[in-house]
Amino acid sequence: MLMINFVKEFLIENPLCVCSEEILSVKKKLLTSDDTVVLKQATSKVVYRISQEQYFMQFVLVVPEEYPIKQVKIELEDHNFPEILKVNFISQATEIARKCVQPPIKKKPKDPPFEPQPSVLPVVKFLVESVKKFPVMCCPLCKERVLPQNPSEPVTDKRRRMEKLYCGHLFHFICLYKYIKTPPFTGKICPDCGNAIYHDKFKLSPQLMEARWAHKQARQRELDEVVDFLE
Ligand SMILES: [Zn+2]
Ligand SMILES: [Zn+2]
Known part of the structure; x- marks a missing residue:
């Protein structure tokens, strides 16, 4: 007792x-x-x-x-x-x-009692x-650090701001943007972990991105032709 x-x-x-x-x-x-x-x-x-x-x-x-x-x-x-x-x-x-x-x-049938x-x-x-x-942590695309060395100096360049993906990796906005907006548009994966890239900000369908890319390329070709013509 x-x-x-x-x-x-x-x-x-x-x-x-x-x-x-x-x-x-x-x-x-x-x-x-x-x-x-x-x-x-x-x-x-x-x-x-x-x-x-x-x-x-x-x-x-x-x-x-x-x-x-x-x-x-x-x-x-x-x-x-x-x-x-x-x-x-x-x-x-x-x-x-x-x-x-x-x-x-959802309990799996083979799981032991919780x-x-x-x-x-x-x-x-x-x-x-x-x-x-x-x-x-470094951006998987450009291999440079994403967070500033000094926490009290926030990133002022919007293109270099941090984006966190569902896989947990950090990217620079501009690196991720360029990567997502260039072909191939399907099956994009995080270069660090191989998980599919999913981000709320980039919800465009692969078809739409393909069409936009083709349009941009056509515009560029036209511009190049103009330059050729002027030279
Ligand atoms: Zn980067
Ligand atoms: Zn990842």
Whole structure:
């Protein structure tokens, strides 16, 4: 009885011990000397500050009492990433946490019965990897970096602005635009990962793009002929 009381008290005072192995594993495998982790036992929170060059993100994981039956909650405290990437990071991390504790809507017949899984490690892994990779990610087409070296100097040239595809790779707008608007118009893939390119901004059908391309080429031929004539 004394032992049970001791365990109960210990759990009340150290609520984070339910995920201590995950926290340690993150520290050992994912963090570098630039990153910090602070445990706040009193509020059952873990605060991470992850950096890559001049970029950083500080987020808090709130570990619920019912962990791991219930998922961790992710709160963003501070960051200097472009807004669109920040929204992406947090929504994807939240989705990863949800999938740990909620069975899939469509169950495959051969799947074993669903059991909630601890969500701290998968969530932090995703966020740390994102913070580490995006600042140094190069455009698959021109091989130059997409995010500016200095986060407080946003890209002013609209043609060089960032575009994120569904596969997760970053491109310069102009590189992607030229790539999509030149033939062949079907079966375009991301040169980095081989996934089909899909982007809301470029919804033209292959037929329409083909027609536009032919039209542009014809115009160019006419112009070339005029030049030939004048020379
Ligand atoms: Zn590029
Ligand atoms: Zn890709």
